[in-house]
Amino acid sequence: SSGINAEWPLRPGVKVRVRPDQLGVVTDGVKHSMNPFDENAVEEAVRMKQKKIVKEIIAVSCGPTQSQETIRTALAMGADRGIHVEVPKGTEADLQPLAVAKIFAKLIEKEQPDVVILGKQAIDDDANQTTQLLAGLVDWPQGTMASALEHSDGQLKITREIDGGLEDIKVKLPAIISADLRLNEPRYATLPNIMKAKKKKIEKLSPGDLGVDIAPRLTVKKVVDPPVRQAGDKVPDVATLLDKLKEKGHIKA
Amino acid sequence: AVVSTQSGHYGRVIKDNTKAKTKYLIPELRLHLIDETSPWYYKAKVEHLQLDPFWSVYWPGGQALTRFVMDNPPLVRGRTVLDVGSGCGALGIAATQLQSKRAICNDIDMVALAATALNAQLNGTVCPGLVCMDLIGREPVQVLPFNETDVMFLGDMFYDEDTATRVLNWCQELAQIGVEIYIGDPGRWGLEVAKNRLLQVASYPLQDTDSSEFTSTSVYQFLFS
Numbered sequence: 001s002s003g004i005n006a007e008w009p010l011r012p013g014v015k016v017r018v019r020p021d022q023l024g025v026v027t028d029g030v031k032h033s034m035n036p037f038d039e040n041a042v043e044e045a046v047r048m049k050q051k052k053i054v055k056e057i058i059a060v061s062c063g064p065t066q067s068q069e070t071i072r073t074a075l076a077m078g079a080d081r082g083i084h085v086e087v088p089k090g091t092e093a094d095l096q097p098l099a100v101a102k103i104f105a106k107l108i109e110k111e112q113p114d115v116v117i118l119g120k121q122a123i124d125d126d127a128n129q130t131t132q133l134l135a136g137l138v139d140w141p142q143g144t145m146a147s148a149l150e151h152s153d154g155q156l157k158i159t160r161e162i163d164g165g166l167e168d169i170k171v172k173l174p175a176i177i178s179a180d181l182r183l184n185e186p187r188y189a190t191l192p193n194i195m196k197a198k199k200k201k202i203e204k205l206s207p208g209d210l211g212v213d214i215a216p217r218l219t220v221k222k223v224v225d226p227p228v229r230q231a232g233d234k235v236p237d238v239a240t241l242l243d244k245l246k247e248k249g250h251i252k253a
Numbered sequence: 254a255v256v257s258t259q260s261g262h263y264g265r266v267i268k269d270n271t272k273a274k275t276k277y278l279i280p281e282l283r284l285h286l287i288d289e290t291s292p293w294y295y296k297a298k299v300e301h302l303q304l305d306p307f308w309s310v311y312w313p314g315g316q317a318l319t320r321f322v323m324d325n326p327p328l329v330r331g332r333t334v335l336d337v338g339s340g341c342g343a344l345g346i347a348a349t350q351l352q353s354k355r356a357i358c359n360d361i362d363m364v365a366l367a368a369t370a371l372n373a374q375l376n377g378t379v380c381p382g383l384v385c386m387d388l389i390g391r392e393p394v395q396v397l398p399f400n401e402t403d404v405m406f407l408g409d410m411f412y413d414e415d416t417a418t419r420v421l422n423w424c425q426e427l428a429q430i431g432v433e434i435y436i437g438d439p440g441r442w443g444l445e446v447a448k449n450r451l452l453q454v455a456s457y458p459l460q461d462t463d464s465s466e467f468t469s470t471s472v473y474q475f476l477f478s
Contacts, residue, residue, distance in 0.1 A: 080466065081442070191293050194308045199412035201442055 016178045022222050024093055034070045037119025039077075039186035044149060045117055047184065048079035053151045054115060060107060062100050064089045068202060075197035076189035077220035082202035083107060087214065097125075099207070099214035101133035106210040108138050113174065115156070120145050120178040131178035141171040147182040263367035266301060271309050271368075273375055277460045278316045281323060284341045284372050286311055293380075308340045308365035313459055313470040314437035315408030321435070321455045321472040322351065322406075328435075329353040332403040336381075337388055338410050342369025345381030349373070357382035357402075366442045389423050393430050402427075408437040417443035421450065428477035435474055439467035450476050 017026045034042075046058045059074030061067040062085040071082035085103050085156045087095055108116065121128035128144075135142035143149075143158035147166070150157040160167045161180050169185070207214045245251045259461070267344050270293050271285040293299050299306055313331065316382040318336075321329055322344060329348040336344045338356035348356035358381045366383040373380040411417040424434050424447075436451060438444055439459065444451070451473035458469050 078466070139399075177275070188295050191291075191296055191299070191306075192289065194297055195305050195307055197308065198305070199441075201413060 018223050018225055022224060023220055024223055027093070032066060032070070034073050035119050035122045035124075037121060037123075037179055038074075039119075040181060040183045041117045041119045041177075042077050042079060043073045043184045043186040044146075044177075044179055045115075046187070048080065048115065048149075048151070051151070058083060058111060058113070060104070061113055062095060062103055062207075063087060071196050071202055072194075073189060075200045075202075076193045078193070079200075081200055083111075083205060084202050085205050085207060085210070087207065092217045095214060096216050096218055097127045097129035098133055098217055099212065100130050100210045101137055103207055103210055103214070104130070104134050105137040106212060108134075110210075114176060115173060115177065116140075117177045117179060118119065120180050128178075131176055135176040138176075138214050141175045142177070143169055143171050143175060144178040146177050146178045147180045149177065149183065203216070255369060258315060260390070263364050264371060267309075267364070267368050267371055270299075270306075276311050276316055277406040278320050278457055279311075279323070279343065282319070282372075283375050284311055284343055284345060285309070285375070286341065287369055301418055302423055304362045304364065306364065307366045308342075308360070308362060311341055311343065313439040313467055314410070315340055315343060316437070316459075317439075317457055317470040317472045318406045318408045318435060318437035319347050320457055321437070322347050324455075326351045329356070333357075333401050335359060335402045335405045337370050337405060337407050339369060339410070340365055340370050342366070342381065344406055344408070345369065346373050346376055346378050349378050349381050350376070357384055359384045359388055360388050361385065366448065389419055391423075391449065393432075400430055404433040404435070406435050406437070409441075411436070411438050411443035411447065412441050413443050414446060417446040421447045425450075425477070426474050428463075428475055433474075437470065437472050439470040447475075452476055 008241075018024075019026055033065045042059065045054070049057055057079040059071050059079035059082045060069050062080070063070075064087060067086070068084050071084055075082055085107075103110070105118070116134070118131050120131065131142060131144050141157065143160065145160045145162065146158045147161045148159035154173050155170055156173065156175060157168060157170050157176070158177065160169065161182065173207060233244065247252045267285050270291050271287050271322040272290065273283045274286045274288065275281075275283055276286075284446035287293055287306070293306070293309070330352050332352050333355045334345070334353045335357045336342075336348075337359050337382075339345055339360045342358045345356040346369070358366065360366055363385050366385055369383060370380050407420065410420050428434055434448075435454075453471050454474050455472040456469050457471075459467055
């Protein structure tokens with residue numbers, strides 16, 4: 001019944017505008033690129049392959065046609081092949097974490113990976129749900145908000161960033177991990193790798209091919225701008241500052 | 254004649270953005286290649302070129318073929334050699350050095366052929382013949398204009414299923430009329446398509462960071478069935 005106040009983290013150069021119908025934000029003409037936490041996830045996968053913890057990296061994205069470019073970026077960073085689960089153009093805003101988790105669950109069945117790594121949240125909805133839902137659907141252990149990963153003997157030791165600080169857990173493989181910002185510094189794709197990536201294989205599937213119903217289960221009721229910040233008071237000196245603070249009851253008179 | 258005026262035109266672009274380098278497997282040849290110091294290195298797309306500069310990287314399949322030829326000069330000596338998808342042109346240049354009767358570099362990218370001309374110059378070699386067109390799938394009589402291709406080389410051409418299938422079918426036709434065919438590849442997934450037709454004849458270790466996913470690169474002879 002109450003509306004959803006959306007506070008969008010802004011990347012430099014993009015001014016987010018709420019749609020006139022207040023059901024979302026304007027995405028026309030907005031340049032899309034790989035979600036930053038997914039850059040961390042891909043980078044970590046590439047490092048795991050370099051350390052020979054994994055043999056092959058499959059980069060997966062669910063979305064409209066242009067998601068292929070993001071998969072190519074992952075291929076240029078070092079993923080071996082891609083899977084693009086395509087949804088019709090214009091429906092991508094309706095693609096919610098549960099639908100994505102279900103798609104990934106089917107892909108896990110198909111590809112039998114040992115490690116699944118995702119970005120901890122997408123910066124458009126900041127949901128931070130897909131990893132957890134996926135782990136629940138396939139009944140695998142999860143290590144979310146990972147800021148460090150260590151592998152030994154079919155187990156991963158994960159350092160997680162939580163509200164209280166850092167937490168270390170151990171999970172047995174296969175497991176689902178979500179990457180946090182401090183996990184690593186993602187590499188820039190070089191031109192040779194970008195050219196190489198254009199020749200790597202991307203398999204195309206539809207949610208229907210996987211038997212997944214992606215219809216949204218949540219309805220957005222309202223999207224509004226955050227309230228405008230009120231101007232503050234400027235004071236000439238410390239004495240005046242103290243008076244004002246006492247006046248407003250923030251410090252004892 | 255057309256290519257030499259264009260190599261002048263592209264020459265500046267090539268020289269400004271690449272360095273004369275050798276690769277670990279082929280210390281004998283210096284080639285105009287990109288590295289971390291190149292203005293192009295961190296670009297997703299190079300502005301003034303129509304096609305991606307694949308010729309500015311010396312790909313592992315091509316390296317294997319050139320090494321194989323340099324270690325086996327009779328393969329090319331006194332014969333007509335065709336390199337399809339010649340890129341930087343190293344193989345054609347090597348064949349020329351090893352006294353092939355005629356060496357032809359074929360690429361769909363004019364800039365690759367311009368780079369080949371510059372690379373030949375860099376190595377003090379007469380420039381190989383340069384042909385700019387897509388030869389794959391063409392009737393043999395068109396491919397051998399030249400009408401007497403003895404041996405054909407294809408490096409790094411099995412990079413995806415569709416291209417691999419096209420190349421495979423074409424190779425089959427050429428092999429039928431007696432062209433000897435060698436394929437160089439580090440083991441990309443497109444090679445699966447041809448696996449019954451290929452006999453591995455050489456393998457070399459790879460050392461470069463360019464090829465971090467492959468540890469070796471091989472030469473295969475195409476078997477005519």
